[in-house]
Amino acid sequence: MNKFGILSITMVLVSVLMFLILRGPNANLTLGIIILGSLSLLGIIFAVISKKWLSGVIGVLSNGAVLVFVFFLLLAKGTAG
Template identity: 50%
Template sequence: MNKWAWTSLGMVFVNFILFLLVRGPNVNLPLVVIVGSSLSIIGIVCAVLSKKIIAGTAGFVVNGGVLIMMFFLLLAMGISQP
């Protein structure tokens, strides 16, 4: 695995740590969604740049899953507001 693949998988790790650290009723959800989505998009770009089949696919799938989770969080946030 090259540095792009490690960076892509590192973005997943950073998103996971962000998810664990920023919790509670007083959290700024739009900021969490923006930061998480940005890190996930950067991870997808790094996975594409890695040009390794297995590492690139793994990084793309896992970062895509995080991006989908952030989309559902944004959707739930929009539904809950009056």
């Protein structure tokens, strides 16, 4: 695994950590969607740049799962098309 593959997996861990920090009854859902979505997209970009097969697949799948979770948060907020 090269540095971009490690950065891609790190983006997933940072996303999970940010979700745990931002949760609660008074959580700002818009802020969470923006932070988690941007970290996930950045992680997918890092996975594609890594050019390693294993780290690319792991990075895209795990960051894609975070992106699907962000979409569900967007649906819960009620502003998705």
